[in-house]
Amino acid sequence: MTTIDTAHWEQRLAELVARHGIPGAQLGILVLGKDGAEDEVFTAATGVLHSGTGQPAATDSVWQIGSVSKVWTATVIMQLIDEGRFTLDTPVKEIVPSLELSDPQVTEKVTVWHLLTHSSGIDGDVFTDTGRGDDCLEKYVADLKTAQQNHPLGATWSYCNSGFSLLGRIIEVTTGKTWDAAMREKLFTPLGLTHTTTLPEEAMVFGHSMGHLKGGDEPVLAPVWGLPRSVGPAGLITATATDVLSFARLHLTGGLAADGTRLLSEDSAAAMAAYQVECPEKDLLGDSWGLGFFRCDWNGRRAIGHDGNTIGQTSFLRLLPDAGIAVSLNANVGSAIPLYRELFGEIFKALADVDFPAAFEVPAEPVTVDATPYVGTYERASVTEDVYLDDGKVYLRTALSGPIAELEKSEPEVHELIPVAPALFALQPDATADNFYPVRFYMLPTGERYLHYGARATPKKTS
Structure with a gap:
């Protein structure tokens, strides 16, 4: 059949x-x-x-x-x-x-x-x-x-x-x-x-x-x-x-x-x-x-x-x-x-x-999450990610560097982080498309703080 x-x-x-x-x-x-x-x-x-x-x-x-x-x-x-x-x-x-x-x-x-x-x-x-x-x-x-x-x-x-x-x-x-x-x-x-x-x-x-x-x-x-x-x-x-x-x-x-x-x-x-x-x-x-x-x-x-x-x-x-x-x-x-x-x-x-x-999407009803612990700069070799607060909202600024950034002629991008749950936020990379990406903050057992976005773990460098 x-x-x-x-x-x-x-x-x-x-x-x-x-x-x-x-x-x-x-x-x-x-x-x-x-x-x-x-x-x-x-x-x-x-x-x-x-x-x-x-x-x-x-x-x-x-x-x-x-x-x-x-x-x-x-x-x-x-x-x-x-x-x-x-x-x-x-x-x-x-x-x-x-x-x-x-x-x-x-x-x-x-x-x-x-x-x-x-x-x-x-x-x-x-x-x-x-x-x-x-x-x-x-x-x-x-x-x-x-x-x-x-x-x-x-x-x-x-x-x-x-x-x-x-x-x-x-x-x-x-x-x-x-x-x-x-x-x-x-x-x-x-x-x-x-x-x-x-x-x-x-x-x-x-x-x-x-x-x-x-x-x-x-x-x-x-x-x-x-x-x-x-x-x-x-x-x-x-x-x-x-x-x-x-x-x-x-x-x-x-x-x-x-x-x-x-x-x-x-x-x-x-x-x-x-x-x-x-x-x-x-x-x-x-x-x-x-x-x-x-x-x-x-x-x-x-x-x-x-x-x-x-x-x-x-x-x-x-x-x-x-x-x-x-x-x-x-x-x-x-x-x-x-x-x-x-x-x-x-x-x-x-x-x-x-x-x-x-x-994965934003909650139907707004969620309140204290983002203060997550504010700071996260950095790995090819990416710098700055999390900051502005007028009560949370933002992620991402700047690429290295060969891929040069090939794609990329410029730094800023996106709002929409609270989903404690330590979990949603990012919409394209305002014209109805799809969201997860941004998770977490800590290793040894105390180091990380941001996980785009399947990459990026360590926190400064608060």
């Missing part, structure tokens, strides 16, 4: 993409076959790849999947663990002897597990461009000695792109190949992927999406196509939704490729989806983290997945293991969360009778 109403979802994708003012998007849905039946796979595309050229989006067009790449890098790390090359608890310095971080103790003690779970405390937004050569990751890791330590090792959770570039270097040292070559050999080729690449010159043989900083009637193209090669393991895979679903299938089946080849042990596949660490705030991505995947509680049903953002491109991947369903969405605009919530909510309701949790 056919489960996926292909005509309906093709129409809904087109309707919602148009409604949300997104230049182009690509959708993929996978439903595993049961009792020997074949899998159902549906893909659709709508809009354009590039607002300047008007090139139509197609199902075989490739899109930057951004940080969804992290789960792919994590999968290869787990394959190497299956091979006995190292363990989750192996100190990284035993694998990469040249490792030198700003904190000597972290240099000696940080493990593979800390990197996979974003709990190393290494500044997560180091986007140093170390060139296009095959030694770019080696150079990147050498430069990490200048990266700040944002929180004590293992003390909390903070999203860490840098840790995944370091995981990519672990893959290189262990296999003797570049990260790009190792990914092809251990994942892309065994999975039979035909439109998945890591380098721009490989992606450009296909119709490929261009990022947009803004959609709508007057779209604004991204100033560059992609990020530096040095952050490849954290977010440079380019693929179609079809190929992303083939990767998702590997995890829905406990480590098996479509032809039955075991690429990942059942134990490793289970560990990647299992609880590893708690997230300080649970309203943005997931309530907890596995090894690569984040974990979502959908009203009692456990989903796993990852999101991706590059410069003007967005990607979403969700797996509902108990139903054998995976959904992939790629869009060429800087933020597509409203589209994701509406479309995925409808798809998973129709296919698995699961209800999405309510979106």
Whole structure:
């Protein structure tokens, strides 16, 4: 029996993409076959790849999947663990002897597990461009000695792109190949992927999406196509939704490729989806983290997945293991969360009778919270966040610095923090969009105060 109403979802994708003012998007849905039946796979595309050229989006067009790449890098790390090359608890310095971080103790003690779970405390937004050569990751890791330590090792959770570039270097040292070559050999080729690449010159043989900083009637193209090669393991895979679903299938089946080849042990596949660490705030991505995947509680049903953002491109991947369903969405605009919530909510309701949790939003009735303890400056290497009071209201001023700020030509932004609960506030980044982001204040057991916003933990520097 056919489960996926292909005509309906093709129409809904087109309707919602148009409604949300997104230049182009690509959708993929996978439903595993049961009792020997074949899998159902549906893909659709709508809009354009590039607002300047008007090139139509197609199902075989490739899109930057951004940080969804992290789960792919994590999968290869787990394959190497299956091979006995190292363990989750192996100190990284035993694998990469040249490792030198700003904190000597972290240099000696940080493990593979800390990197996979974003709990190393290494500044997560180091986007140093170390060139296009095959030694770019080696150079990147050498430069990490200048990266700040944002929180004590293992003390909390903070999203860490840098840790995944370091995981990519672990893959290189262990296999003797570049990260790009190792990914092809251990994942892309065994999975039979035909439109998945890591380098721009490989992606450009296909119709490929261009990022947009803004959609709508007057779209604004991204100033560059992609990020530096040095952050490849954290977010440079380019693929179609079809190929992303083939990767998702590997995890829905406990480590098996479509032809039955075991690429990942059942134990490793289970560990990647299992609880590893708690997230300080649970309203943005997931309530907890596995090894690569984040974990979502959908009203009692456990989903796993990852999101991706590059410069003007967005990607979403969700797996509902108990139903054998995976959904992939790629869009060429800087933020597509409203589209994701509406479309995925409808798809998973129709296919698995699961209800999405309510979106994070401001309370219907105003809440009074004493914000005085939270006032001050919070700072990490690439971001300064000032919390202050003005005329009885709370505000957050965010100023970016470094390579990403230069690429995006970003200016400091000021947003009101709307009280939701003690230590929890809502921020609306775009006044024209009805979506809010959580801003949580918390304290480590050792007394250090932190602000958690945008999945990053930022330490308090001054009151």
